[in-house]
Amino acid sequence: MKSQGNIVCFRNLKENTDQAVALFSDTNANEQIFIETYDYYIKEFNKGVQELRAIATIPNDVNKLISEDDQVKFVKAFRNLIRLQNVSKSFTEFSFSDLNLDEQTFEDYKSKYLDIYDRTRSKPDEEKESLVEEVDFELELIQRDEINVSYILKLLANLQRDRQADVTSEEYQSQKASILELIGKEAQLRSKRDLLEKFIEERLPTLEPEEKVETVFQNFWTQERIEAIQQLCIEENLKVEAVNQMIADYKFSGKEPLRETVLSACNEKPKLLDRKKIFARVVSKLLDIINKFDDALGELEEEE
Template sequence: GFDATTLNTLFVDKNLKHHGLIQAFSRTNRILNSVKTFGNIVCFRDLQQATDDAIALFGDKDASSIVVLKDFLSYYDGYDTEKGKHCYGYKELVEQLQSEFPDGLPVVGEEAERRFVALFGSLLKSINILSTFDQFEGKKIITDRQLQDYQSNYLDLQEKWRHRKSGDKENINDDLVFETELIRQVEVNIDYILLLVQKYHDGNCTNKEILVSISKAIGSSIQLRSKKELIENFIGSVNADTDVEKSWKDFVQRQRDEDLEEIIESEHLKPQETEKFIESCFRDGQVRTTGTDIDKILPPMSRFGGSRQEKKKSVIEKLQAFFERYFGL
């Protein structure tokens, strides 16, 4: 059948069996990334036995417990496989995390860092699965604030241990994996931050707890971390007379123009070509470092001696940082 990686849910109101069942179910079962690790089949008919028979016929007769999603309590409380291996549930993972790494305390030492990354990654995967169950609402043990704190530490370690990227995961020393895609699906955006800033403004800029919430939200976000200084500088300019939404837009535009001008002057870049290049980056959603676009904005330089390559590298690093700072605002 066709490959439909983005298809999430299939509704079935028809008796299926054998290869017809496998093909239909497989439409939604293509793995897309760390977030979509399985598909959802909503059956209006009892196809449990037909599913087990089809799996046994076309695959492993003992694989039904692997292919078919287990019940809510299995993922919430944990369960043992037929071979006796225990799979930790959400409740157990939270208890381990809070016991070994109390909220608010730094993770110290390489062994502890490895343990924390593995444990929190397992918790993220557990939450990802449980979020498909309606029963999970109201049964979350760890609060959003606590999750943000742990997530902030997790991202701090990712930056510290950054080595190489592979797909939607970042492998660290070959045996440590950061589940960044699972963080992206739940992270806050700039609109949420501005709502908090508005709330801070409406309280006459006196509620320090809101500032703490903003800081934690930024620290737990992959996308907003590079914008932290920009956001904090804006908050520092907010007073009782500030129109938060309008002032934010004006502030970002002004800072963006100033920062780009500083890069152009410090690197002696061609102004018009650089501005055109940056606009194309924001339009395309990335800074393209291949091709001749970068070369077109560089000042005249000799191609011999390696100085041009060093200049190009420096320019790319600054433009990449600039892009990450302002993209999405």
């Protein structure tokens, strides 16, 4: 297997290639089969930057996009840049210096993009009838599996060691700010951002020299998860054991609980007209808890 470099083949495979393309593609589709040159994607990216700047000149201008039409235009424009950047990065000659948007500004726009996504997800179900809600944010384009809670804990452990090594306050605060910034930029960590920030701001400074960050964090995370489930049970008048079972079943099968399962978890049988709303609301809150506390954790192992 050749993992790097260019593969050179001297056989004439055009006929086989044409047959493969004809077999696996729709000849009437507008879909692109072969990748264009590096220069093509750079030009398209820079053209997209102009379109983006026309909507929001700087990242903070995204906050001024009040109408849904303008927000949708921004989402689509930046989504196009994400796609083009991902393709461009596949070329060995890729460099941000070729783009009319520096890396930090790109990340700042990405943060605004994710802010809009977060706002659409945080709306109650009955309010989720908007143009922005219908847009596919394609978060898989910007998710990076290597940045998870386990990775953040390693950074925090290093930060803790530096604090114990008597680094200057300025250096410590700078490193902490960098970690917080990373958490804010990572799509799959954004649901955990508030809790991670709470741990960093409130619990991390109180750690004793003999305490391990990973152990303390696990205890903190477990307690926060218990409180979140208890809060759900109070809000929806549910049985704690039934809620824990529904979460366990979802994690095992990947399937959302049935309507009858959710309704049977209620301490009081809901009225007929309320059942549909209660079912949708409970499932949404269950998935939020799973997304926040169980997904993208990584292996939370203690350091020796």
